Amino acid sequence: MIYQLNNIHSCTLLLFIWIVTVYPSEQTVSNGQFSSDDIQMKRFSNTISVSIHAEIPDLVPYQVFLQILFRLPEANAKNLMVFKQPPSEKGESTSYIIQGLRMNSDFYDQIYNSKMLKEIGMLTDQTNDENIQDFIEHYRPDFSIRYYTCESFIFTLINDAFQLSDNLDDLIKLRLVITDLHNILKYKLGNMFLDTSNMDGPFYKAEIMSRNKLHLLKQGISKYITFQSFLSTTTDRSQALRFVNKTGVDYTKQAIVLYIIQGHDEDEIQQLVQPFADVTFISCTSHELEMMFSIGQIFKITSMIQNEVTRVWSVYLEVLRTNETEHLTNLTNYFLSKIVGQETFYNGIQARVNFEPLTITTFVTIGDYYSSVIVKNYEKAEFYYKKVLAEELESPEDFDFEHQPMFYYSRVAYVYYLTLGHINNQLGRIQYEQENYLEASQYCQEAYNAYLKIKDDAHKQTLIAQVFIIIAKIHWKYYGEYAQAAPYFLKALQLDRNNAQIFISIGLSQSSAEEYWFALNALTTALSMIEKLNETDYLSLGFIYHGKGQIYEKSNQTWQALLYYFSAENTYKKYIPSNHELRQQIHDDIKRVRMVSNNVHEDL
Numbered sequence: 001m002i003y004q005l006n007n008i009h010s011c012t013l014l015l016f017i018w019i020v021t022v023y024p025s026e027q028t029v030s031n032g033q034f035s036s037d038d039i040q041m042k043r044f045s046n047t048i049s050v051s052i053h054a055e056i057p058d059l060v061p062y063q064v065f066l067q068i069l070f071r072l073p074e075a076n077a078k079n080l081m082v083f084k085q086p087p088s089e090k091g092e093s094t095s096y097i098i099q100g101l102r103m104n105s106d107f108y109d110q111i112y113n114s115k116m117l118k119e120i121g122m123l124t125d126q127t128n129d130e131n132i133q134d135f136i137e138h139y140r141p142d143f144s145i146r147y148y149t150c151e152s153f154i155f156t157l158i159n160d161a162f163q164l165s166d167n168l169d170d171l172i173k174l175r176l177v178i179t180d181l182h183n184i185l186k187y188k189l190g191n192m193f194l195d196t197s198n199m200d201g202p203f204y205k206a207e208i209m210s211r212n213k214l215h216l217l218k219q220g221i222s223k224y225i226t227f228q229s230f231l232s233t234t235t236d237r238s239q240a241l242r243f244v245n246k247t248g249v250d251y252t253k254q255a256i257v258l259y260i261i262q263g264h265d266e267d268e269i270q271q272l273v274q275p276f277a278d279v280t281f282i283s284c285t286s287h288e289l290e291m292m293f294s295i296g297q298i299f300k301i302t303s304m305i306q307n308e309v310t311r312v313w314s315v316y317l318e319v320l321r322t323n324e325t326e327h328l329t330n331l332t333n334y335f336l337s338k339i340v341g342q343e344t345f346y347n348g349i350q351a352r353v354n355f356e357p358l359t360i361t362t363f364v365t366i367g368d369y370y371s372s373v374i375v376k377n378y379e380k381a382e383f384y385y386k387k388v389l390a391e392e393l394e395s396p397e398d399f400d401f402e403h404q405p406m407f408y409y410s411r412v413a414y415v416y417y418l419t420l421g422h423i424n425n426q427l428g429r430i431q432y433e434q435e436n437y438l439e440a441s442q443y444c445q446e447a448y449n450a451y452l453k454i455k456d457d458a459h460k461q462t463l464i465a466q467v468f469i470i471i472a473k474i475h476w477k478y479y480g481e482y483a484q485a486a487p488y489f490l491k492a493l494q495l496d497r498n499n500a501q502i503f504i505s506i507g508l509s510q511s512s513a514e515e516y517w518f519a520l521n522a523l524t525t526a527l528s529m530i531e532k533l534n535e536t537d538y539l540s541l542g543f544i545y546h547g548k549g550q551i552y553e554k555s556n557q558t559w560q561a562l563l564y565y566f567s568a569e570n571t572y573k574k575y576i577p578s579n580h581e582l583r584q585q586i587h588d589d590i591k592r593v594r595m596v597s598n599n600v601h602e603d604l
Contacts, residue, residue, distance in 0.1 A: 047207055049162045049228040052220035052301070056327050058577045059224055059298060061374050063273065063332045064339065065168060066296045068369055070182050071340075071361040072175050112176060113139050119173040120157065142188070144180035148230065149283035149290070162229035162295075169380075172366065178295065181230060182275070185294045189277035202262040203233035203291050204240035206312075214255045217315055220301045225317065231293040233261065239288065241312065257313045261299060271325040273298045298328070331575060334538060339368045363388045364423065371426055373539060374577060378430045385423045393419055414454055421450035421463060428470050437478040444471050465496035469505050482513035500526040500540060508547050516551050523547050538575040542568050546586060553589070558597050565590045 053059055113136045117123035123132060131153050139147060147154045154177055161170035171178060217225075234240050237258070244256055274294040283290050299317035306313045320328070340361060363384045370381035393416065428443030448467050454460045472488035479485075489506050496502060507522030527544050530537055549564035569586045576582055 047159075047209060048205070048231060050213075050216075051226045051228060052216060052223050053226070053578075054223045055573075055578050056224070056324060057331060057573075057575055058579070059226060059328055060331045060335060061577060062226060062228070063296060063328065064335050064374070065369060066274075067332065067336055068340065068361045068365050069171060069175055070179050072172075072179070072365075110136050116174065116176045120170070122153075122157075141180040142184060144177055144184055145279050145282050145292070146284065147177070148181060149232070149279065159229055182294045185277045185279075185292060186275040189279065201235070202237075202260050203235060204237050205231060205233045205259040205261075206240045206244045207257050207259070208244060208249060208254055209257055211253055211255060214257065214313065217257070217301065217313075218304060221304060223301060224320075225299055225301050227293065227297045227299075228295065230295050231297060233259075233291045233293065235289055235291065251311060255313055256311065257315055259315050259317055261317045261319070263319050271322060272319060273325060273328060300324075334536070334575075335372070335374055338539070339372050340365055363392060364419065367423070367426065371430055373582075374580065376433075376581075378434060381430060382427065385427055388419075389423060393423075417450045417453040418463075421447045421454075421467075423447075424450060425463075425467055425470065428467075432470055432474055432477070435477070437474050440470065440474050444474070461495040462499065465492040465499065465502065468492040468495070469502060473505065473509065476509050476513070482510065482515060485509060498529065500529040500537070503529070504540060504543055504547070508543070511547055511551050511554070514554070516555055520548065520551050523551075538571060542571040542576070542582065545571060546582075546589075549589065553593055558593055561593050562590065562597070565593065 051062070114123060117132060117136070123136075135147070135152070135154070148158065149155070158174060158177065161174055237260075240258060241256075246256065249256060272293075274297045276291060276293040276297070278290070279292045280288070280290050298320060300320060302316045302318045304313055304315050367381045367384035367388070369375060370377040370384065424443045424447035428440045428447060431437070431440035431443060444467050448464065451460060451463045451467065454463070468488045468491045472485040472492065475488060476482055476485035489502070489509070492499075492502050493506075503522045503526035507519045507526065510516075510519035510522060523544050526540065530540055530544075545564045545568035549561045549568060552558075552564060553561035565586060569590060572580070572583050572586055
């Protein structure tokens with residue numbers, strides 16, 4: 001998603017009147033415990049967790065996670081709205097779009113407010129806190145900005161979670177408020193501003209930080225910086241610095257830093273990765289102009305300068321250029337399609353959706369994210385898969401139809417086994433990757449049994465084919481004989497002959513078994529299938545080039561090996577994070593082949 005820094009429309013009078021009328025007062029949210037100056041100083045000068053990366057692909061995993069998080073509704077069927085989508089062309093059938101109701105200003109339920117507080121450990125049977133009770137009783141999606149900008153515990157909870165941003169579990173637990181904040185910036189306020197003259201920036205944010213973090217910023221000049229929290233800024237430089245409490249700063253261990261966000265000089269639309277908005281008229285400090293950027297905003301560090309008199313470091317941040325934003329958006333959408341796909345699993349419900357921004361995600365999706373090739377955190381993936389099996393997934397016999405749309409009545413059993421099969425198949429793949437072959441076989445058997453319960457159709461065949469692929473790999477690794485794996489690869493092909501992934505798996509296994517001619521043929525077939533469909537499947541292309549290079553290297557065809565290794569390297573560099581093991585593997589392969597080539601030339 002791309003958001004423009006300019007071309008802003010003004011706020012409608014009706015929205016402004018509604019917000020002023022119904023929004024809770026500062027006194028209500030903060031219980032009168034903090035002054036406006038206290039609230040401003042804490043929010044405008046709070047420490048922001050950041051990450052710095054040199055390449056666009058390095059930014060992708062966190063952006064993919066956020067997109068999954070923003071689409072994660074509460075686990076209850078009544079929290080869904082089904083929209084009928086008429087056919088766009090003659091002959092097409094009517095489809096349905098499923099959307100969570102967190103964006104509906106009239107939808108709120110104390111149950112969900114309590115559930116979030118219980119998940120993060122703030123609400124127990126013994127809890128007797130006035131602020132917590134107020135949140136449970138009064139919080140609703142459109143009040144998220146108010147609760148965040150006032151000195152309520154919500155601000156502290158969110159920013160504490162962002163300080164530990166490596167542990168994304170905390171963000172998942174706070175998904176209700178985080179999603180509400182993001183959605184109100186994106187859908188309600190994204191194109192609505194009282195004063196458009198301030199929307200071009202620059203924007204300022206001051207912070208007292210450690211010398212280690214300052215050193216990290218210095219090393220990040222000309223690199224990308226991601227703010228892993230919501231970012232409150234002002235257009236008044238002096239005011240931003242005033243919010244910082246300069247007394248007590250130990251300049252041997254700390255530094256005062258002023259972030260300065262500005263557009264670039266090129267004559268093109270200024271584009272942002274995440275939404276931002278003028279929240280002045282609904283924040284607790286409405287007398288101060290406040291521009292809020294959503295979590296995950298990305299800029300490029302252009303320079304850093306220290307004022308020798310004030311000792312303040314100015315860090316100049318530039319909005320990404322169009323080509324950078326588009327490349328990041330394309331990569332994020334690509335990996336989202338790999339992880340989320342078209343099939344959405346939801347508490348015994350499955351829906352095929354047509355519009356990516358409305359695709360529902362679940363804890364199954366979180367598991368798929370952690371088990372994906374760009375993350376590969378199998379421990380976390382197992383946790384969320386097993387959480388769904390233990391807590392979320394309802395059998396057809398136990399399913400509650402009370403709030404269930406009629407559209408789903410005939411699909412509950414189908415979806416139950418679909419979800420059960422998918423989770424077990426993923427757990428089988430994880431165990432295979434960890435070389436626990438017996439456990440992997442057991443999970444694959446469970447997946448196979450679940451898929452057998454689904455009615456016979458083409459989709460069922462493709463699902464079972466995926467199980468056979470993993471079983472084939474298990475047999476190859478466990479027995480060390482390709483003949484043990486071949487029957488299962490053959491079964492997979494019989495069920496889903498047009499799947500390039502099957503041919504890639506066959507080719508890589510045959511290469512390991514030193515069946516080089518057959519392996520090369522399988523990979524060539526996969527490549528031709530991808531090219532014929534005109535698909536942009538970056539990972540598959542990288543695997544094919546890498547696999548062919550390995551085949552030619554093992555066949556002592558050095559120059560052919562290098563050509564394919566270079567193709568794989570170029571693909572990985574453009575689309576896979578720099579710290580990924582595939583990048584290191586291809587680097588090592590090229591280095592090894594070059595050394596062999598140099599030795600041959602020396603011998604000659």
